[in-house]
Amino acid sequence: MGVLHLIRHGQASFGSDDYDVLSPLGHTQASAIGQAWEAAEFQPTDAIAGSMRRHSETAINAIDACGGPDGYDVDAGWNEYDHIGIATAHDEGALALDTKAFQAVLNEALARWREGVGEFDEPYAGFQKRVLAAFERAVAVAGPGRQVAVFSSGGPIAMAVSHVLVGDDSLFQRLNDVLVNASITTILCGTSGPRLLSFNEHTHLPRDLVTYR
Template sequence: MGTIHLIRHGQASFGAADYDQLSELGTEQATALGVSWEASGWAPTDAVAGGMKRHAQTAIAAIDACGGDGYDVDARWDEYDHLALARATDPTALGADPKAFQASLNRAITAWMGGDTPAGETYVQFRGRVLAAFEQVVSQATSGRSVAVFTSGGPIAAVVSHLLSGDDSLFQRLNDVVINASVTTVIVGQSGTRLLSFNEHAHLPRDMMTFR
């Protein structure tokens, strides 16, 4: 049996000029994940990260902390352009507090999934590239191998929705609750590909737990 560990990046820099950059807390979250791996004597046999800076920074902090090797890059694990989506619904969304921003984003995602394309990439295109990247990782997760994937909440929600329901019906509910530096584990075996756990974050102290 092989395993896949889908890891959301640490907290990014919401409200800053460059969102795609871990905050100080985000780096601490990623390091805490790696430290928990090292403490249990575990490290991934393979690792891949999306093409965004926050993915790379999370991968580096976690892998360095557990003494693992490097990682490959696959931009198909990149997040959808959530900033553009939110602005399309509310031009002032980026100046709002995180709760108000999330409300604007959720309205935009509903429209996006229904066929609106304010961000350039359609939802169908996003889902297609993510699921194709996931299938490639499934092929890597052969018996005894553990593949760590450093990505974002959207790709994790897309994969889990399809594992649980076979469609996109759970995407938005799952996307709302993925915690920074959390781990979602999938097992790959003779009976197929199955979700083992979602959104694990016991490695994070309570005061380090964030959603955005």
């Protein structure tokens, strides 16, 4: 049996000129992952990251802190949906809001996106298809004895877990709402197919390092 560890990136830079970089706190969160692995004498055998900068920065911090594996593969299928584009299409002033108000607007916008309202470069159906394809590729890597770390975002992780649990996307938004930055979701990959072992685990983060956006 193999294992997938789906890791949400550390806190990104909300409200800055470039959201897609880790904040100073995000770097600390990412390093905490690797430090916890090192303390447990654990190293992934393989690592995969989406192609976004916040994914690579999280992977590098975590891998450096635990001493391995030697690099990671890039799979853009694990990239997040365009949350800024989706939110601002619903409310042009979304980016001027604080994080709590922005999340409320985003949730409304995501519901409309899922219903097919509006025109976007990537429709919801396309997002779902590419994430599930990336998940299948990662499961294939997680053969017997492999411990595969996947560095991604809340949306793809929520999508994958919803399908593991109920076989469809019906839990996507509820799961997506509660994912903690730098949390770890663990999926067992065996002959009976992928099975969820733990979701959104973040005991490696002290309370003052726990963030959702």
